[in-house]
Amino acid sequence: xxxMLANKIRSVAVNIRKVRESKDYTQDYLAVKLNISQNAYxxxxxxxxxxxxxxxxxxxxxxxxxxxxLLMFGEDKAVHLVSAT
Numbered sequence: 188x189x190x191m192l193a194n195k196i197r198s199v200a201v202n203i204r205k206v207r208e209s210k211d212y213t214q215d216y217l218a219v220k221l222n223i224s225q226n227a228y229x230x231x232x233x234x235x236x237x238x239x240x241x242x243x244x245x246x247x248x249x250x251x252x253x254x255x256x257l258l259m260f261g262e263d264k265a266v267h268l269v270s271a272t
Contacts, residue, residue: 193234199243200234202257206250207232220249 207217218228221242230236231246238246247254 196237197234199238199257200232202259203246203250204232206252206257210250212250217246217249221245 207214214228214232215225218225221228227236231238231242243257244254247257250257
């Protein structure tokens with residue numbers, strides 16, 4: 188995987204984590220909602236697991252955000268997502 192793609196995957200993972208934390212949801216809560224283990228969910232937030240479009244939509248629905256917002260890259264967008272909730 189090239190560095191640019193790896194950075195984008197990490198950025199999506201960071202956005203997911205920041206929104207989850209802003210809502211005071213635990214990794215366990217998201218894992219239960221997604222019907223996966225907490226360890227598997229943790230790997231999503233760490234960027235170790237590439238998520239499918241379906242999984243992205245599931246996470247966005249649980250977090251009550253637009254899936255496109257989770258794809259926006261960079262710290263500015265993550266901060267915007269947190270402050271918008």
